[in-house]
Amino acid sequence: MLILLVALVLRAWAALVLPIDFDEPIYVDAALGYARALRAGDVGEVLNPAHNREHPPLVKLLYAAGAMGLGDAANATSVLYTSRAISVVAGVGAVAAAGWAFGPLAAGLLAIHTLTVKYSAQAYLEALPLLALLLALGAARRPHMGWLVVVGLGVAAASKLTYPLILAPAVLALLGWRQGRTLGLLILAGLVFLGLSPSLWPDPPARIAAMLGFHAAYTQSAAVETANYPWLQPIIWLATSPATTWHPEVFFYPGLDGLIFFFALAGIPLAWREPERRWLVIGLLGGLLILLVWPTKWPQYTLPLVPLVVALADPAIRRLVARLRAWDDYWGWSRVMLPHPPRYAWIAVGLFASFVAGMYIYGMAGVALGSIGWSQIAPASLPLPSGSLNALLVMPDGRMAIAGDGGVAVGQANGPWQALPNPGVGRVQALVRDQGGHLWAGGSDGLAEWDGHRWQTQTGAGRMITALVVDARGQLWVASQRGVRIRTADGRGWQNLDAVGDAVVLSIAMQGEVAWLGGMGQVWRIEAGAVRRFAGAEGFGSAGVSDILVDAHGQVWAATLGDGLAHWDGAAWFWMTPANSGLPSAIVTALGSSGANQLWVGTGRPLEVGGRLARYDGHYWRQYLPRNSGFSGAEPTVIQLGSDRQLWIGTRSGGIERYQP
Known part of the structure; x- marks a missing residue:
């Protein structure tokens, strides 16, 4: 029970803290596709999946069941964590199965094996086949449990083909060829595999051939060639603890993977002397040979061999411990060399250690839960050159358009991203989509229109453009550092907004037929030609109004770059500053909303690089910091709710932050 508790804690902690890994979005997208099809009763999508057809579907269908359990809350983030929870359960089950198959010491070694912890805590395909194969190996050593061998091998194959392929030498050496029993078990396991793989049902031979053909072709792919791992890389994965280097914030204990592998090598001659355990040696060496020959050498490919490694390490460790005990009994060195403090000293040390451990666990748990x-989405993952992201815009197809110092791109969180040609307007500051579906980009050198094929520079809009908005009549409002110009809905002409003259205008928001404009220490409200100006008398100082937001209740919020946050309730302005509220800073750089009473505020730091993010629910403020959340601390420049109901936060230096409220 203690070993299972350790396995659960380590995997749950890893599931909470590990960053999104390379293949997780692929499997999550596949699970979401299955879930949508199952809700709609679309059997065709289950039989002919659009995504990730190179792997059997069982684990992805299991993740899809978790997605269906979430109902309307199912999206990329929620399904990711649900899938990780499913992996954790299967990973802990694999530790229990290792205890049943090989004994508690082997289970303990598997529980703390860092590479196994990592991949059985992520939304990968590894945990379930690991559990199934351990059950099959344990059952093969017991009489009258052939049915579990069949089920285990079939489930493993229906989860990920590499597991039964890499462990084929171990399975064949363990089962033997007595009276054709092995062939019968393998045929039945193949039928279980087909029964649990609906994507193969329409044409099993052709689809299995296509699946194997994909993996053969993948060995020559750009990803494999770029990685350029040496031929002995599988041994390196097993003989080291790479996960501790990749994720030091997750693995707070020293990785013992290499030491376990060393004991496994020492256990090979011990196992070979016992005929009933020789299959472990054949399985490990045969599986290693397969991995050494196969060109694709990802670290998770070595996981099928880890059960054999811990099973071989078990007797070597036991023999070493027995030898040390015998020496100690003879020489009595522990009685001479080790201290023997009184009981109260042990109690004091225990209390102090518990206090330190408690504080450490409390801090780490806060970071993990937050x-x-x-x-x-790191800047390197985006097709734009590094620089500030200044605008986000949700496209009709659910993709997000992003703009910044390096141009304009369109894509999804998990890719692919498409960089549009350079609009030729300098640093892009604003994006908007008109009623005709055309994208407009405004920047330091003017305005350009994207018609779906090319950018067309627009004259008459001026330069140094800061904000764009389209009103209810289809007119394009263009704010700049020299006033506002309005393009008529038919596109035939431009007109100046005389109400603001040549004043600097930094932000625009529409409230039905009412336009709100933010300038340097002033705000204009324009309705049906009537203009009302708010300035010093209403509390505005000299700071620029960087952003204006009209919330779900029709209330107007004005962000300023030094005076704090102003709130218009329809009759008067009310001010929030760090002195009278939980506003993190008076330098407010971005505003957004994720629903009623959910105002999101991005702020800058007056004397430091970086920024802060806060949420206001109408009564209380909550700050999101690197120490209590996943927010990186980069300065927010724009906040937008995506079509996936996730908050997208563009930053000045850290790319895009995404949060599921």
Whole structure:
């Protein structure tokens, strides 16, 4: 029970803290596709999946069941964590199965094996086949449990083909060829595999051939060639603890993977002397040979061999411990060399250690729980050159358009991203989509229109453009550092907004037929030609109004770059500053909303690089910091709710932050 508790804690902690790994979005997207099809009763999508057809479907269908359980809350982030929870359960089950098959010491070694912890805590395909194969190996050593061998091998194959292929030498050596029993078990396991793989049902031979053909072709792919791992890389994965280097924030204990592998090598001659355990040696060496020959050498490919490694390490460790005990009994060195403090000293040390451990666990748990729902899209993952992201725009097809110092791109969180040609307007500051479906980009050198094929520079809009908006009549409002110009809905002409003259205008928001404009220490409200100006008398100082937001209740919020946050309730302005509220800083750089009473505020730091993010629910403020959430601490520049109901936060230096509220 202690070993299972350790396995659960380590995997649950990893599931909470590990960043999104390379293949997780692929499997999550596949699970979401299955879930949508199952809700709609679309059997065709289950039989002919659109995504990730190179792997059997069983694990993805299991993740899809978790997605269906979430109902309307199912999206990329929530399904990711649900799928990770399913993996954790299967991973802990694999540790229990290792205890049943090989004994508690082998289970303990598997529980703390860092590479196994990592991949059985992520939304990968590894945990379920690992559990199934351990059950099959344990059952093969017991009489009258052939049915579990069949089920285990079939489930493993229906989860990921590499597991039965890599462990084929172990399975064949363990089962033997007595009276054709092995052939019968393998045929039945194949039928279980087909029964649990609906994507193969329409044409099993052709689809299995296509699946194997994909993996053969993948060995020559750009990803494999770029990785350029040496031929002995599988041994390196097993003989080291790479996960501790990749994720030091997750693995707070020293990785013992290499030491376990060393004991496994020492256990090979011990196992070979016992005929009933020789299959472990054949399985490990045969599986290693397969991995050494196969060109694709991802670290998770070595996981099928880890059960054999811990099973071989078990007797070597036991023999070493027995030898040390015998020496100690003879020489009595522990009685001479080790201290023997009184009981009260042990109690004091225990209390102090418990206090330190408690504080450490409390801090780490706060970070882990606060990180749930957060993910980042690093600047290197975006097709734009590094620089500030200044605008986000949700497209009709659900994709997000992003703009910044390096141009404009369109894509999804998990890719692919498409960089549009350079609009030729300098640093892009604003994006908007008109009623005709055309995208407009405004920047330091003017305005350009994207018609779906090319950018067309627009004259008459001016330069140094800061904000764009389309009103209810289809007119394009263009704010700049020299006033506002309005393009008529038919596109035939431009007109100046005389109400603001040549004043600097930094932000625009529409409230039905009412336009709100933010300038330097002033705000204009324009309705049916009537203009009302708010300035010093209403509390505005000299700071620029960087953003204006009209919330779900029709209330107007004005962000300023030094005076704090102003709130218009229809009759008067009310001010929030760090002195009278939980506003993190008076330098407010971005505003957004994720629903009623959910105002999101991005702020800058007056004397430091970076920024802060806060949420206001109408009564209380909550700050999101690197120490209590997954927010990186980069300065927010724009906040937008995506079509996936996730908050997208563009930053000045850290790419895009995404959060599931």
